[in-house]
Amino acid sequence: MLIIYSIIIVSAFSFFGIVVSGSYKSIRIKNEENRLFQTANVVADTYRANKEDQIFIRTMAKSYGRQANARILILDSQKKTVVDSHNSYIGKTVDNEEIRSSLASRPKSGIYELQGKEVLQLSVPIMAHSANETKIEGAVLISASLEAISQDLKDLKNTLLKVSASALLIALIFTVMAANSIAKPLSSLTNAVEKVSSGYLGYKVEDRESGEIGKLIESFNEMSGKLKQIENNRKSFINSISHELKTPITAIRALIESLSLGNSSLEIYKEYLEDINDEAKRMGQLVDYLLSSIKLEDISLDLKEEDLAEIIEDAFKLIKPYAEKNGVDVAVNGITSVRTICDRNKVKEALLNLLDNSVKYKDPYKKQNNITISLVKNKNEACLVIEDNGMGIREEYLSNIFNRGFRVLDAEIAANSRTEGYGIGLAIVKNIIEKHNWQIAADSNYGSGSKFTITISL
Template identity: 25%
Template sequence: MFRVQAAAVFHFGRMGFSMQKNLFTKYFTICAGMILASITVLGALLMGFASQYFRSDKLKVLDRYVSQATALTLTDYQKNNYLYIDETTLNSVYSVLADAIEATIFLSDTEGKILICTDTELFASGKDTVPESILKQAASGSYRETGRLGGAYQSRNYTVARPIGLPNGQITGFVFVSASANSLSIFLGQLLNMFLLSSLTMVVIAFIVIYFVTARMVKPLRDMLAATQSFSRGDYTVRVQVNSSDEIGQLANEFNYMAEALARNEAMNRSFVANVSHELKTPMTTIGGFVDGILDGTIPKEKHHQYLAIVSGEVKRLSRMVRSMLDLAKIEAGEMKLNPAEFDLNSTVCQVIFSFEQAIEAKNLDIIGLDVDKIMVSADPDLMHQVVYNLIENAVKFVNEGGYIEVKYHSDGARTLVAIRNSGSGIAPQDLPNVFERFYKTDRSRSQDKTGVGLGLYIVRTVIQLHGSEIHVSSKEGEYTEFAFSIPSAGTKSSQNLFRKNG
């Protein structure tokens, strides 16, 4: 059965490896893609905000200068009694203002005809008038445009305009200030170059960091896959190194726990196969030999009864082994159920003790603790008989010659504590945590336990757990071993819950 499980683990490992070989690339690609996408979005937002800010700032500057030019024009017009303007003076003033902001300043009358312009080539092509639609907008108080000013420019320009109003409200002309929008393209180009250079540097650094971080994260998974391949070959010594306490570290820890459990299970399975093989071979050989001897006359008739008694004992030994195997199958299938009832547990203990009368007399043992009143409990009588039988059998096997077996009871009202102690060599401390495991035997030399297969205590623990409790073992080498468990006392709330749970 375990070989099938190991094969399944290996199959999973191969499937996982086929997926895992691309995990690093996928994770790296996803992280890199997210970084590139973030940089792209950030760059687009930055260029958009920068363009908007640059345009707004440029128009504010033009607004300020067109206001100054308008005020100076109106002052000159007023100085000349609103009859004419001094073209030479205004042209000089416009040039100074235009040079300060690298712009073009020009003056038009109410018909749109250009009167003064700092850029003599701007209207040289014959387009020396401003479209009427623009004049109407400017007459409303202000005008802003990012365009070609009705075809006057070959490229896009920022243009603002102000009307020149007389004290009586009459408009006598318009002042325009215009600057090339190419400066925005130059500014955005320089900004983009700086952004790309800094982004490229950060991307390279980020990719290097992601590469090594991803490789470090994936390494435990690759180690686990390599370990599963070792498991499939029967090598359970491989462990995954744990370097963190995050989810990957926890997974590695659990993987190591699983590996240890598999190693123990494999060792116990091998021990079980060896034990069962020995236990089956010995009685079958004995039974076959004695039956053949009786049939062929080798064993005389007067000794038939003696040897048939031996055969009967070996058959009973096989029966116990088969029963333990069936109980194990029920436990693993989850089919072991309780049929609780109220009964005298001390009576059950006495019956079991009497069934070992010959072994007890042979070892000259003292039995302590049976002279008590009835110990009424609520449990499954048959399963509790099996628990007591296995524990007493265990005690009889390992008690020393002339030693003792002691049974103790203690009730706190709700539950009854039962402890079975035997004198003897005890159990080594390193063996105590494993005594309830399947197929585990502390007496590996088989000098004392010649009939067991290592299932009795595992079945005992399972039955006690079905009754809602636990069994504990304590031992002192060279002195004693004690098994203690508790079960519901009769007529208590705990027993009623047990009846309802299994009713």
Template identity: 25%
Template sequence: MKKLSSKIWSLIILFLVITVVFMSLFTNFLYDQLYVKDSEESMIEVGERLQSNYQGGKVTDEFVEKVEDFNMYSTFNVFAVRNPKELSACVPFEIDYDTLIGPEERRQLLKGEPITKIGYEERFEREVISVIVPLTDQNRLEGIIYLYYPLARITELANNEVIILISSVVVFSMLLAFFVHKGLGHIMRPLNELQHAVEKMSDGDYKTRVNVSSKDEIGKLSEAFNEMAAAIQSEDEDKKTFLATVSHELRTPISYVKGYSEAIQNNFIEGKEKDDAIQLIHREANRMERLTNELLQLAHSNRDQEKIDVYPMVISETIRESVDLLKNQSKHKEVEINLELDDSLIVQANEEKLKQIFINVIENSIRYSNKKSLIYILLKASGGNAVIEINDQGIGIPKDDLPYITEPFYRVNKARSRADGGSGLGLSIVKDLVKQHNGKLLIDSELGKGTYVTITIPLMEEL
């Protein structure tokens, strides 16, 4: 692929060629329209002034001498002759009379109109312009005034100053080319760095960054690349961490299931130990199933942030149904759930996903509550939102862990979490589901006193 610098150089050269061609055409135009035209008009003017001295009748020797005397003051060569055929004896070059004054030219002279001729003369090795002014009397051509002037070549019009100017232009063009080359190198340097950085990223080196040395478009492009590279690196690290965590989470239950199933198959354990092993296999299988379902739910919620079906629903009923589904867990933990719900609140939501939010949060409250404690659930309206507050009297969460508890697989107590059955995905799913409902999730906690979860969902607008 052709380099960008080569394309720019090609464009500059193209512009220079166009400029040279234009200047050449423009110079020829000026030569024809200014120099040649001006010479022609000056010669006609001189000829007509000399013609005004002619009083009619035969052209006298005195008139011829006066015309020839004008040569002493004019840059043009001027002759007056009675018969045009006599011109051959006056001018230093051959004249074809029939070509010079043909029938058409003769009619034009009889009308008193001058004739202009331009042709190449080998004698002068250049173009010669000539003007014939008629001397007429009563429709008779008594003679002519003949003016001629060898035209200078375009190159001869260039004096020393012009040559110096052209030399200066050449030197300036060389200097310009040098500085353009340096300038292109300076401009292309960050683009080349970007190209190398992109190649490194395509090879998997996501730590690649480029220097931002300007605030122009290239500088902004470099900043955008660095931001993109940082985002890709972060995503890659998150993916690796996620896969490593998933592998770690599945490795333990799989090893349990494999180990105990082989022990049972080979009759290494019997009686009560066998029953305990079967229960452990069942429990670990349930854990893997729940982990798989939560992973699918998390992936689905991240993929379809704006694609959930919502409809008007009474939110208090969904909260009650969620609490009923967790009655066995709360009874087993001897935890009482106290409800204070406003039954008039209606939201635009998806009942299944809203129920999943409440089940995850309430189940966490039950799991980490102390025995014979209280969970308080309040539903109220505030600022156009349905506000759900779920407060427990459990073990609480350290302040340092609060900013990270909604991240996938984050555990506050790494030692207890697996025993308690948590996968570390529940609150991450809750955060995404609340976001899908255009709501907000706020979690606060005091270690040893309990956790306070606040969920806000926009109320349905009144028609």
């Protein structure tokens, strides 16, 4: 990771250095070229006005040469040197591209390498103006070394190199710090994943981080807690089923042993066989619950357009005798016709589960226990509410009631309660509701009762 970051940083600063140094050199050369063109034009104008005074012209050429830190040659129209600020080229012919271009009335410049050093040469024409024509009398050639610019560019590159090295060092330090700040919580998270995968469910990462890493740790802790909760519910469910299976098996074994003595009358045989049959039915019911639990996620729907009011009426008729037998009054209020796409039998099964729970968990200390069913249609949805005044559910248990294997009575009065059940009823209800893309919510106050609201999208 550090190598990748280093390559990225070095590449970025290298590109930046190339662009900056190239732009710097171009600007400096352009500025130098403009300055020398101005000098060459001044020299050309001065020469044209004072060409008869050779002493003044030579003095002027040397003075401008020193000021411009350059060598100045003045040539006639035959390319012969008339004035040289260094005096060594006087009388010699100089023929190059810049001079030829100037004598053709086109100022020109060029960069050459002499003895390993760059030299800027430029030339401008010396033009004499008359009433009828413009005549080219010669050219001014200026040669200037670019050594100062090359040295400045070298210094700039060295500075950029130092800045890049410093920036790389600082960036690597911050990268190491950032990598450590990320690696530490990730290492803790990896260790936590290994613990959970080895069976240590409920393990939580104690690191408190911010940002996306913090959210990841928070999600992991939540997942680990839910896995532990599911495992506890599973164990409780298995223990409950094991205990329930053991009872009828023990009863059947005792009855068979009694019959095997052979001293019983025919009436006793029939009575015992009926008892054995009842216990066998009970075991069959337990097996059915187990199968329902195993296939909970495999519920498939037979979707048709149905009237929810009719489904509620069917559930009401089925639950009413059972409710009255247990001293619970069931009332249907505010039912309106609501047509929607659903699986009639599955929805009825969910309603019967909810109603059965309301009857099952009635409050034995209240004189009157009742259940109210209502269905209200709004613009884009309908709300089906089942409300009772039973025992209610403690707030800390509300978040778990839809988990398979969880029974409120397990945490309250399981040892003394005769209430039957295996903790998958509400899990089945939730699964059926969610398969329809509906929503279910529970609201309850311990000692006051519970309310289940099913929100149905229309």
